[in-house]
Amino acid sequence: MISLGELTFTRRAWLPAAPHPLYDLVSDVSMIGTWSPTAVAAEYDEGAGPRPGAWFSGRNQRGERTWRSRSQVETAEPGAEFSFVVGGLAGGIVRWRWTFTADGPGTVVAQHWQVLRLDPVLGATREELLTLREVMAASAESTLLALCRWVSEQAA
Secondary structure (H helix, E strand, O other), rough: OOOHHOEEEEEEEEEOOHHHHHHHHHHOOOHHHHHOOOOOEEEEOOOOOOOOOEEEEEEEEEEEEEEEEEEEEEEEEEOOOEEEEEEOOOOEEEEEEEEEEEHHHHHHEEEEEEOOOOOOOOOOOOOHHHHHHHHHHHHHHHHHHHHHHHHHHHHO
């Protein structure tokens, strides 16, 4: 068996921008497809936005597999933290959390991933779950690097 404590990670990158504009980019979920290799598109429900309790839909792809998801915003603290739970706050399966910490002329952006409860959609075996964690960690690293490149290009 696997413990939920094994199904978590954090990846960090320093970006050449202040925390608030980076928060604005990340909390605008429609932008995620610009940087993420897995999250192809996302959009808030009509009238919703980056505030606790708001819902959004996402479209994801890994290899030939595509799927849709529904997520609910958990934390929306401009310039500091943005988090959401895939499946919703009541009974969701995965939390994604972004934090923004000023560091000199830029910001350390951290992307956290945490499985909240086991679900067959995540994998049926310990090996499948650990592989998912590694795939998601690689995706988070790629997302942070792409975000850094994008921010640098916009500033140029």
